[in-house]
Amino acid sequence: xxxxxxxxxxxxxxxxxxxxxxxxxxxxxxxxxxxxxxxxxxxxxxxxxxxxxxxxxxxxxxxx
Amino acid sequence: xxxxxxxxxxxxxxxxxxxxxxxxxxxxxxxxxxxxxxxxxxxxxxxxxxxxxxxxxxxxxxxxxxxxxxxxxxxxxxxxxxxxxxxxxxxxxxxxxxxxxxxxxxxxxxxxxxxxxxxxxxxxxxxxxxxxxxxxxxxxxxxxxxxxxxxxxxxxxxxxxxxxxxxxxxxxxxxxxxxxxxxxxxxxxxxxxxxxxxxxxxxxxxxxxxxxxxxxxxxxxxxxxxxxxxxxxxxxxxxxxxxxxxxxxxxxxxxxxxxxxxxxxxxxxxxxxxxxxxxxxxxxxxxxxxxxxxxxxxxxxxxxxx
Numbered sequence: 001x002x003x004x005x006x007x008x009x010x011x012x013x014x015x016x017x018x019x020x021x022x023x024x025x026x027x028x029x030x031x032x033x034x035x036x037x038x039x040x041x042x043x044x045x046x047x048x049x050x051x052x053x054x055x056x057x058x059x060x061x062x063x064x
Numbered sequence: 065x066x067x068x069x070x071x072x073x074x075x076x077x078x079x080x081x082x083x084x085x086x087x088x089x090x091x092x093x094x095x096x097x098x099x100x101x102x103x104x105x106x107x108x109x110x111x112x113x114x115x116x117x118x119x120x121x122x123x124x125x126x127x128x129x130x131x132x133x134x135x136x137x138x139x140x141x142x143x144x145x146x147x148x149x150x151x152x153x154x155x156x157x158x159x160x161x162x163x164x165x166x167x168x169x170x171x172x173x174x175x176x177x178x179x180x181x182x183x184x185x186x187x188x189x190x191x192x193x194x195x196x197x198x199x200x201x202x203x204x205x206x207x208x209x210x211x212x213x214x215x216x217x218x219x220x221x222x223x224x225x226x227x228x229x230x231x232x233x234x235x236x237x238x239x240x241x242x243x244x245x246x247x248x249x250x251x252x253x254x255x256x257x258x259x260x261x262x263x264x265x266x267x268x269x270x271x272x273x274x275x276x277x278x279x280x281x282x283x284x285x286x287x288x289x290x291x292x293x294x295x296x297x298x299x300x301x302x303x304x305x306x307x308x309x310x311x312x313x314x315x316x317x318x319x320x321x322x323x324x325x326x327x328x329x330x331x332x333x334x335x336x337x338x339x340x341x342x343x344x345x346x347x348x349x350x351x352x353x354x355x356x357x358x359x360x361x362x363x364x365x366x367x368x369x370x
Contacts, residue, residue, distance in 0.1 A: 007292075032312045035279050042075040042282060044065050044082075060278035061292060061305070 001049055003027075007034075007059040021045040023055070033060055076279055079317060085283055092280050096128045096268050103252040105266040106132060106221060112140035113219035113263065115210050116171070118156030120281040120288045121225030123163055125269050127284065129223050130167060132268075140223075142171040143213050145206050148183025155289050162287055174213045176205060180368050188295065190367045198295035201363060208351065208360035214263040227269040227277055232322040233304045240304075247326065248333040256343065261352050273319060 003023070004011045018026075020036050020043055036043050037056040049055060065074045067084035074082035083091055100106055106129070114129050116122040126142055133140040144160055147153055157173065164171040177183050182190075184202055191201045214222045231250060238246040252270045256262040269277060281288050311318045345351065346358035353359065 030309050030313050032275060032309045035275065035282060037282070041073075042085075042279060044074055044077055046065055058278060058282065059292075060273075060275045 001051055001053045001055055003055045003057065005029075005057050007057075007061075015051065017048070017050050019045065020047045020049060020055075023049060024057075027057070029057060034058060035060060075283070076276070078276075088279065089283060092272065092276060093128065093131065095271055097132060099252065099270050100132055100268050103266070103270075105223070105253065105268055106136070106138055108136065108138060110138055110220045111218055112138060112221050112223055113214035113217060114140060114142045114223040115214075115225070116142040116144050116160055117153070117225075118144065118158070118160030118163070119225070120286065121227055121269060121274070121277050123159070123286050123288060124272075124277045124280050125223055125225040126163070126169065127167070127286070128268055130169060140169075141217065141219075142169055143210065143217065144171060144173045145209050145213070146173055146175040146177075147202055147206060148176050148185055149293065149295075150183075150185055152294055159287050159289060172213065172217060174209050176209070179209060180205065180364060182368055187367050191363075194366060196363075196367075197299070199299045199301070201367070202295070204359045204363055208358070211263055211351070215261065219263050222263045222265045224265055224267055225269055225277075226267040227272050227274055228319050228323055229274040229305065229308070231267070231270060231326075232308060232319040233301055235322060235326050236304050236308065237300060244333060245337050248330070248337040250326070251330050256352060259343075259352050261345075261350070271320070271323070 001014050001016070002011060003014060005027070020038075021031070024031050024034070024045070031045055035058045036045075036047070037058060038047060038049065038053050065077065065082050066072070067074045067087050068081045069087045070084060072084035072086070075085050076083045076088045106112055112129060112133060114122070114126045116126050129140055132138070142160070142164055144157060146157060160171065163169070176187070180187070184205075187201050187205075188198045191198070210222060234250055235247055238244070252267050253264060255264045257264055308319065343352050343354055344356070346353045346361055347356050348361040349358060351358050351360070
């Protein structure tokens with residue numbers, strides 16, 4: 001799956017299938033700090049992610 | 065997971081309830097309107113100025129203010145402070161302009177360069193040499209321009225995008241610094257209500273988390289580019305923010321708990337510190353302040369000499 005991490009402005013490709021929660025654990029990202037988008041739809045942590053999916057991890061932190 | 069109110073797919077989950085897109089938007093709007101009514105943040109005879117940077121919080125609060133003001137026929141406009149932070153503010157100002165043009169909202173832009181003769185980037189360099197932190201310089205000067213701008217444009221209330229995260233962070237920061245007096249100055253309405261040189265600040269997103277605002281902005285398809293102030297990592301606030309997010313993950317509702325507990329004692333805090341807040345008028349600019357010269361004029365004197 002393609003994963004875009006907004007905060008770091010980088011895209012990675014992962015050859016795996018897992019839940020959104022497992023993905024965040026692997027990337028060491030606190031779920032309270034992001035919203036997750038799969039194929040342009042927002043999803044919850046229990047969502048199953050497959051190899052063809054395009055995932056965006058959008059940061060909720062901004063400003064200053 | 066399904067929405068708790070209908071059979072559609074959920075996009076948000078909080079405090080044991082799940083929300084589909086429509087029910088989330090409804091929940092968000094009701095929560096903001098309830099806050100506005102409960103604390104009388106906007107009333108019929110008000111002229112509302114929305115402090116808008118162009119980031120997600122300010123676009124969300126500007127949109128919600130527009131809905132409320134149109135519903136109740138209240139005059140409003142947006143005010144942007146262009147501090148002059150390269151590769152950051154210019155992007156959010158473009159987002160703000162696009163947004164205001166789309167919704168036909170009047171907006172004004174005031175810049176540090178025009179008012180102080182220097183951009184924030186230039187002032188930070190000068191400030192660091194004198195031991196001034198970036199957020200202190202920016203905060204004091206930005207607050208001053210917002211108040212002057214809102215006042216000069218005839219506003220009676222200044223709406224800001226401060227949210228649940230901002231408020232719980234500010235409360236904890238003051239607590240760690242041992243300053244309950246500063247906490248007495250927080251809350252959904254702040255400022256000197258009896259002083260016509262000071263425009264009251266109000267926070268319609270007071271009970272809305274950053275996550276909810278970001279989701280709202282995404283679902284409403286607002287053009288928001290991710291942007292974090294390049295100076296934020298130098299701040300104590302960033303550290304408190306990260307720790308608070310860790311606690312929120314461990315125990316959902318932590319931020320809500322902090323803010324609600326704070327609101328419970330806020331009237332007592334205000335009473336306790338009521339008479340300790342003496343203010344006069346700045347001898348240089350005439351704005352209300354605590355000493356003889358206001359903090360903005362002190363900074364201007366220190367940093368804005370050519």
